Structure formats: C-alpha cells, structure tokens
Amino acid sequence: MSDAAFVAVDWGTTSFRLWLLSKSGTVLAERRSSEGMTTAMQTGFAEVLASHLAAISAPEGLPVIICGMAGARQGWVEAGYVDVPANLSEVLDRATPVLGQKGDIRILPGLAQRAEQTPDVMRGEETQLLGALSEHHRSGHQLVCMPGTHSKWVRVEDLNVTGFSTFMTGEMFDVISKHSILSHAVADAQSFTGDLPAFRDAVKDIYENPQMATNRFFTLRSGQLLHGLSATDAKAKLSGMLIGLEIAGAHASAPKESTVILIASGGLGALYKAAFDALSIDFTIIDADDAVRRGLIAAATTIWH
Amino acid sequence: MSDAAFVAVDWGTTSFRLWLLSKSGTVLAERRSSEGMTTAMQTGFAEVLASHLAAISAPEGLPVIICGMAGARQGWVEAGYVDVPANLSEVLDRATPVLGQKGDIRILPGLAQRAEQTPDVMRGEETQLLGALSEHHRSGHQLVCMPGTHSKWVRVEDLNVTGFSTFMTGEMFDVISKHSILSHAVADAQSFTGDLPAFRDAVKDIYENPQMATNRFFTLRSGQLLHGLSATDAKAKLSGMLIGLEIAGAHASAPKESTVILIASGGLGALYKAAFDALSIDFTIIDADDAVRRGLIAAATTIWH
Numbered sequence A, B: 001m002s003d004a005a006f007v008a009v010d011w012g013t014t015s016f017r018l019w020l021l022s023k024s025g026t027v028l029a030e031r032r033s034s035e036g037m038t039t040a041m042q043t044g045f046a047e048v049l050a051s052h053l054a055a056i057s058a059p060e061g062l063p064v065i066i067c068g069m070a071g072a073r074q075g076w077v078e079a080g081y082v083d084v085p086a087n088l089s090e091v092l093d094r095a096t097p098v099l100g101q102k103g104d105i106r107i108l109p110g111l112a113q114r115a116e117q118t119p120d121v122m123r124g125e126e127t128q129l130l131g132a133l134s135e136h137h138r139s140g141h142q143l144v145c146m147p148g149t150h151s152k153w154v155r156v157e158d159l160n161v162t163g164f165s166t167f168m169t170g171e172m173f174d175v176i177s178k179h180s181i182l183s184h185a186v187a188d189a190q191s192f193t194g195d196l197p198a199f200r201d202a203v204k205d206i207y208e209n210p211q212m213a214t215n216r217f218f219t220l221r222s223g224q225l226l227h228g229l230s231a232t233d234a235k236a237k238l239s240g241m242l243i244g245l246e247i248a249g250a251h252a253s254a255p256k257e258s259t260v261i262l263i264a265s266g267g268l269g270a271l272y273k274a275a276f277d278a279l280s281i282d283f284t285i286i287d288a289d290d291a292v293r294r295g296l297i298a299a300a301t302t303i304w305h
Helices: A037-043 A045-055 A089-093 A125-135 A169-179 A182-186 A197-208 A210-227 A231-252 A266-278 A288-303 B037-043 B045-055 B089-093 B125-135 B169-179 B182-186 B197-208 B210-227 B231-252 B266-278 B288-303
Strands: A004-011 A016-022 A027-033 A064-068 A081-083 A105-107 A110-113 A120-122 A141-146 A151-157 A160-167 A259-264 A283-287 B004-011 B016-022 B027-033 B064-068 B081-083 B105-107 B110-113 B120-122 B141-146 B151-157 B160-167 B259-264 B283-287
Touching (some): A004 A288, A016 A045, A016 A288, A027 A045, A089 A125, A089 A288, A110 A160, A120 A160, A120 B210, A125 A141, A125 A151, A125 A259, A125 A288, A151 A231, A160 B210, A169 A182, A169 A231, A197 A210, A197 A231, A210 A231, A210 B120, A210 B160, A210 B169, A210 B210, A210 B231, A231 A266, A259 A266, A259 A288, A283 A288, B004 B288, B016 B288, B027 B045, B064 B125, B064 B288, B089 B125, B110 B125, B125 B141, B125 B259, B125 B288, B141 B231, B151 B231, B160 B231, B169 B182, B169 B231, B182 B210, B197 B210, B231 B266, B259 B288, B266 B283, B283 B288
Parallel strands (some): A004 A064, A064 A105, A081 A110, A259 A283, B064 B105, B081 B110, B141 B259
Antiparallel strands (some): A016 A027, A110 A120, A141 A151, A151 A160, B004 B016, B110 B120, B151 B160
16 A cells, blocks of 8 residues: 555545545545444544544555535534535635644535525535546536436536536435335335336426426326336336426526536436436436546645645 | 204314204214324224214214215225216215115215326315305316315316316425425424415415426525525425425416316415415415315215205
C-alpha cells in the first residue's frame, strides 16, 4: 500500500463506500457497508471511518475526501451548500475540513436551489455529476437523471448547473408498497425487469396522464379484485407509474433540446433504461459507481495536487 | 318506538352508522361507532348489529337495509357489484339477503367498472350518490365528488352512471405524513383550514403542474431546510397538493360542461370547498350524512313498499 495517496468516501444516509486510491486514481482497495449516516450518528463517524481504514491496513494520516450525507446538519460536520445556478467547480473549492482528526479530512458541500416555490437540495449527487460530466462533457443543454430513493434531475449547460428537481420516486414506491392498502396487491410479487409489459405500459400511461397518478395507483387494487391482476404485474405497474410520473415532470421542466444523461447502476439503472426506451427518449448511460469515484478523485487531486 | 318501520345501516371499513326510521323516513334513533368491517370481522356482524339495535330498544325483526363494506368479499355476505354504465336504480333491485337471521336483512351491491385499463370499484358511495341525486337531480352531465380515504368521482348523465374514478387522496396523505421522510416536516403541525394560503397555493400549483407531484412533495422537506417552512404550512401544502392532483385528474376525465356536485361533511368538505374556490370551479354541496341516509331510505321504501 505504499502507493496509497488518499482515501475517497461516498457516505450516504444508509450506505458507506470507501476507496483507497493512488495519486493517479487507481483503486488499491475498496470497502462497502451499510454504516450510512443513520448508523454513524449512533456509533460515531470517526470510529466507522477508522474501522474501515484499519480493515484495509491503510497507512495512517492519509488525506480523506468525503461526499454525501456525512456533510448534513445531522451528519459529521455540516458542509453547507453551493447555491445554484453555479459552476460545478465551486463544489471543489468549498470542501469543509473535519477538525481534530489525525489526517486532513474534508467533506464536499451539497447543492441548494433557494427558489421560493421550488426549494431543493442534494448531497452526494453533485459529486456523481462532477465525475460524470468531467468524462462525458458536451456543450449545450444536458438533463442528468440520477435515480434513487430521491431521484435527482439536474439541468446543466456547459458545466453550469442552472437548476435541479428531486422526485421522491423510490421512497414513494417503498412507502406505498409497505404501508398502503396496495401492500396486499403487491405482496408475494416476484422480481421483474423493465421488459415486463405491465411496467412499460404503466410508464407510458402516466407519462401521458400524470394527473391520474393517485387514481392509477388504486387500479392495482381494483385490477386485482376485478381482473385477477398478479402481484408481480401490480408491483411492476406501481414502479412504472412512479418512474413515468418522474420523467414527465423532469421533461416538462427542461429545455426541449436537452441531451438526457442517466447516471445509474444495476437493476434500477435497467428499469430507467427500459422506461426511456418505452418513451422513445434518447439517452447516454454512465455507471453511478464510476461517476462518484471519479468525482471524488477530481476533488482530491484539485485539493491536494 | 311503535312508529319504527325499518333500520338503515352505513357499514364502512372502520365506521358503523345506524338509523331507526319510520315508514316516512323520519329518524327515530341513531347510533354511531367505530365497529366497521375490520372490527366486525373479528366480533361478528350479527352481534355488532344486534348490540346497537338492543341499545336503542328497537322492536325485534324489523327489516334492515345495509350499504358499504359489509357487502365486500371479506364482509358479512358478499353483495356483488352492479357494472357500469348503469342506471342507479339497478342498485335498488339487486340487494342481497343475509340468510338465517331473525328479520329481513339486505345488503346493497357496490358499483364496478370493468374497463381493462381503468378498473374501479365502490361500496357505499353508490348509496350516497343515490340519495344525493334523488333530491338534487338535474339533467345533463354531472360530476359528483365524494372525498375521503379513497375519493370517488362519478360521471352521471340523467341518473345513469357512465363511469367513475377512485383517487387514493386521503390514504396517500396519511401514508406520506406518517411513513415517509416528510413525517418530520409535518410533525407538530397545528390544525388548519382551507383559508390558509399554503393550502390554496398548493392546490393551484399541482392542478396546473400535476406531473410535478412527487417533486413538490419533496419541497416540503427542502422548504423546511432552506426557508424554515412551518409544520402547519407543510401539512396544509401536502393536503393541497393531493387534493389539487385529484381535481386535475377528475376534471380531465369528465365532459367539460359537467356540473360539479360535492357530497361531503365537516372539515374534509370545507377543504374541498376551499380547493374548488381556489380553482374557480362552480359546485353544489350536499351533506354526505344526509345523502347516505336518504339513499338507504330510498332503497328501503323500494324494497318494502
């Protein structure tokens, strides 16, 4: 580990990912755990970080760059926000040091949109965005989709973030599936992919009829009662409805000529790909894990060059 | 109680209301309790009914007319559905007898819409509708709103139900308030009325931008973080958003020239009145309690005339 130059950490609400990196950005070791902010608030942020560094025998005192909810008010140290509109490079200039630690530890700020009617915040996604756009930079309007519990859609023009919108898609899916009357309709659903017609039809239906969202949710119950709708189709439809609603909203808020960039991984990325295909929306996909690591490396090399 | 001619019961999922009525429909006694279907499934439907009849010293063996979830598959006796399009009088002709009881007990059917894309069901609201339209009948297209946990909007033309749509407004409000990240933003909210600007603004915003629903939900969190949005305003906004979304969907599904009729009572009725006012939608209001009792009386006098 003599090549080790710094440590990069993506510290979310319920997830923790750490990379030990060389000066050139080569990954020397990696750690993943569920010790997100929620856990670290109880067990201590310094302790969680130290235990992972010990597990990979990292040299003591390496500089550490962190993005995500560790910088929230209830996190390790509040790292503030860069207000949009802003150039993404401002995120690199505004890292907040964590004082009283052995090495140089800094947390990147989030982004805030302070508009009266559409206030919005993000923490962590700004670093993904930085990583993605530094590699896939294009001129003109870009509309960047980062799906998740709280999906973020960012409007970018030449590395300037002009605005962004959060959609509570993943959380709504979770809450409706677990706590509403529809929990009965989706119980015992099997896993599904974006190829399922129920998913694609629901995406298209709600994209065209977003005002029917809370009505279409109920059709999962009445479809089960009247047409024997299966639990798997019901769950796929609920997912398609919420993703279709999100895409309708994000599209309506962006310049029509925008290029769509999807930053995602795994099963969720595949669902959004299928949704864009169903809606005949052209897009470029960038792996989310790669993007956040690349963004952290960009920050580290800027700070400790 | 020698005038007592029959008993009318509105038996919902979580509520039970009973009226002892004379032949002409005069209320001689009334009972209200929370022994809805959910409770009666445990304690017995016959037992719940008998205990309320005993409490008002009702003569034995009176005919009983029932509407609502007591007629669901998991209720007392499954009372089936009248399929729409249908004339509302068909509901009166299709009451299902509860066999093996002392008196003549019948449960009214619900309505079902078996369309492949928009299946829908109601139980209980068809009786409200019957009561409301028998007193306030008009020719032409009517759009009848019955707000609640699962709000029902019914398209009527000359007492013919041409179609209807359920919106999960009340349940979504409940589930989001209690189980999502927004529970923090609305905790400790004080009671509010439809006069609150936060409510009216949210109704208008979502009516015009329904595709932004799951984004606007998140602004309750970011508004709290960035602008110190109060819990009361956040809760009023969430209510306004969900009601505005419902009205946008219901309006889009009905002929433009429809007369809007609101069947509601109490605080919920007042919120919908304020929402219609904010959107400059003309409407007639009918008390929901009166309507369901009147519908049950119409059914009883038709069956036992």
